[in-house]
Amino acid sequence: MQLFDKSNVRDASEHAEEVNATATALTRKQEAAEQSRRKASLPSLKRKEEGVTRTVDEEQEKYEDEDELSDQCPEPNGYFPDGEQCDKYYDCRDGKFTVKLCPDGLVFNDFSPQHEKCDLPFGIDCTKRPELQKPQPSPHCPRMHGYFAHEDSRNCDTFYYCVEGKYNMITCPDGLVFSEKTGICNWPDEAQKKGCGSRELFNFTCPKVDDSVAATHPRYPDTEDCQYFYVCVNGEIPRRSGCKLGQAFDERTGKCDWARKIPECKDWYKDQLTDEELDALENPPPKPKPAGGGQNRRKGSRPT
Numbered sequence: 001m002q003l004f005d006k007s008n009v010r011d012a013s014e015h016a017e018e019v020n021a022t023a024t025a026l027t028r029k030q031e032a033a034e035q036s037r038r039k040a041s042l043p044s045l046k047r048k049e050e051g052v053t054r055t056v057d058e059e060q061e062k063y064e065d066e067d068e069l070s071d072q073c074p075e076p077n078g079y080f081p082d083g084e085q086c087d088k089y090y091d092c093r094d095g096k097f098t099v100k101l102c103p104d105g106l107v108f109n110d111f112s113p114q115h116e117k118c119d120l121p122f123g124i125d126c127t128k129r130p131e132l133q134k135p136q137p138s139p140h141c142p143r144m145h146g147y148f149a150h151e152d153s154r155n156c157d158t159f160y161y162c163v164e165g166k167y168n169m170i171t172c173p174d175g176l177v178f179s180e181k182t183g184i185c186n187w188p189d190e191a192q193k194k195g196c197g198s199r200e201l202f203n204f205t206c207p208k209v210d211d212s213v214a215a216t217h218p219r220y221p222d223t224e225d226c227q228y229f230y231v232c233v234n235g236e237i238p239r240r241s242g243c244k245l246g247q248a249f250d251e252r253t254g255k256c257d258w259a260r261k262i263p264e265c266k267d268w269y270k271d272q273l274t275d276e277e278l279d280a281l282e283n284p285p286p287k288p289k290p291a292g293g294g295q296n297r298r299k300g301s302r303p304t
Contacts, residue, residue, distance in 0.1 A: 072097045078113030086126035087133055091116070104136045105145030105162065120146055122183040138165035147183040149193075156196035157185070174228070175240030177201070189237045198238045206232035221251045226265035246273065246281035258282050 073092035074080060082088035089108040090097040102108055102118035107126055109119040135143050141162035142148055150158040157172040172178055172185035179191035188198045199205070209218060214235025222228040222240065226248035230238045243249055243256035248265035250257045259265045260278065269278060 075113060079108075079110075079116045080113060081108050081110040082129060084129050085131040085133070086121070086124070086129045087118070089116075101133055103145055104133060105143030107132075120183060122147075122181070136165065138162075138167075140167040140169070141165055147178075149178055149180050153195055156188075156193060156201060174242060187239050189233070189239070202230070202238055202240055204230050204238050204240075206230070206236055206238050209235045211235075219249070219254045221249050226259060226262070226268040246278055 072090040073095055076095045078092055080090045080092060086107040087102040089100055091100055106118040107121045107124055109117045109124055140160045144165045146162055148160045148162060156177040158169060159178040160167040160169055176185040177188050177191045177193055177196045179186040188196055188201055218232050218235060220230045222230060228240055228242040229249035231241055232238055246258060246269060247256045248259035248262050248268055250262050259268045
């Protein structure tokens with residue numbers, strides 16, 4: 001029987017390990033050489049794309065730029081607001097943007113990325129992007145576009161409407177004041193303009209009443225003008241309102257009626273309107289009937 005020589009097995013195993021180590025070292029040297037070759041050739045590597053020759057470094061810069069554009073262009077195409085300035089926005093086309101500004105006084109309305117629209121600032125939330133472009137003022141117009149209060153803060157019902165830096169002065173209806181928050185005429189208690197509240201404007205204070213009467217918003221005559229009256233909202237806040245031309249407020253009914261029917265106001269329009277004009281207001285001519293109105297347009301009769 002031939003004895004099994006363990007030393008031969010050990011020698012063979014050691015020889016195999018040496019071969020594997022040599023092969024591994026050779027592979028690593030080959031990989032290192034290949035990486036060195038690629039690195040050496042990288043700066044000179046060029047590619048043509050859409051007729052423009054770019055190096056690899058330029059291509060990398062291109063992709064980095066596209067990453068930076070994502071803040072301005074959340075989507076490849078559309079109109080998107082600036083994150084800090086309310087009248088600034090971006091016109092994005094295929095991921096590339098153009099910076100745009102609204103006309104001075106207007107802000108970008110971001111209601112839809114598909115619409116390019118600049119609006120007056122009333123009703124548009126600019127709290128998160130409060131910055132604006134430098135104003136371009138002109139007489140009575142702090143900015144080129146918009147509605148602006150009168151320079152005299154005591155003038156509560158006059159304001160300016162500005163377009164392209166040119167103004168048009170407007171006066172609110174009687175009893176209302178200009179609201180700088182909404183850009184329209186409003187009740188004094190809602191406009192909340194300093195120095196233009198109900199107490200400052202009207203020589204009237206709502207009388208104290210119980211809760212049941214207050215809930216009806218009681219009305220009281222303006223003792224200085226028959227055509228007008230006060231509505232006390234919830235019995236506390238006075239709002240001045242008026243009747244139409246030719247009428248006066250009747251305290252007995254709490255409604256408007258023709259002035260000549262109210263004893264204390266029968267001569268109120270004497271210096272403003274003639275009797276003939278008052279007659280025409282009280283008894284307007286009937287409205288003409290529309291052409292063909294009232295005629296039976298059916299032809300023939302329904303079959304039986």
